[in-house]
Amino acid sequence: FAGVVYHYDQQGVHRAGSGWEQSICIPLVQPDMWELLQHWDQLLEEFSLGEAWLPHRYEEQQHNCFTFALSFVNAVRRGRGRPPLSQARFTEAFLLPHTRQAARYLHLHQQLAHRDCYIVPLEGQEQQQ
Numbered sequence: 001f002a003g004v005v006y007h008y009d010q011q012g013v014h015r016a017g018s019g020w021e022q023s024i025c026i027p028l029v030q031p032d033m034w035e036l037l038q039h040w041d042q043l044l045e046e047f048s049l050g051e052a053w054l055p056h057r058y059e060e061q062q063h064n065c066f067t068f069a070l071s072f073v074n075a076v077r078r079g080r081g082r083p084p085l086s087q088a089r090f091t092e093a094f095l096l097p098h099t100r101q102a103a104r105y106l107h108l109h110q111q112l113a114h115r116d117c118y119i120v121p122l123e124g125q126e127q128q129q
Contacts, residue, residue, distance in 0.1 A: 004041075006048055008068035012055040013048040026098050028073060036076070043079075047072050 005020045006013060029036055052071070057063055066087075074084040085093070112119065 006044055006068075008048075008053055008058065008065045010055060010058045012058070013053045013068070015048075024098050024102050026094055028094065036080070043076060044072060047075055 003017075005016045005023070007016065008014070029040065048068075051057075052063075053068060070085065070087060070090050073090065077084060
């Protein structure tokens with residue numbers, strides 16, 4: 001994926017085009033919601049300018065990058081007439097499935113790295129990458 005990552009810390013909101021290559025990309029919008037995808041960047045930019053995300057409001061445990069992400073998702077949901085997600089539901093529905101999958105992949109990678117084997121792409125995969 002190419003794009004910009006928005007993140008929030010004690011210095012406020014940052015936009016980064018690199019440095020997040022080892023991150024997990026979690027799709028939040030269904031592909032058939034193209035009208036929302038068209039406005040996603042604008043919504044995120046406007047949201048990130050809100051007073052709630054000023055540097056002095058950052059608090060490591062209660063008002064952090066996770067809060068920023070969940071608040072944005074809930075703002076989008078509210079705009080579409082949907083109820084907000086709790087932290088637990090957001091974590092369960094969106095984060096845990098992808099982090100579990102990544103953990104399994106990393107475990108497999110570690111196991112293969114410590115054995116005398118290598119991975120050969122399936123025929124036709126070379127052209128896709």
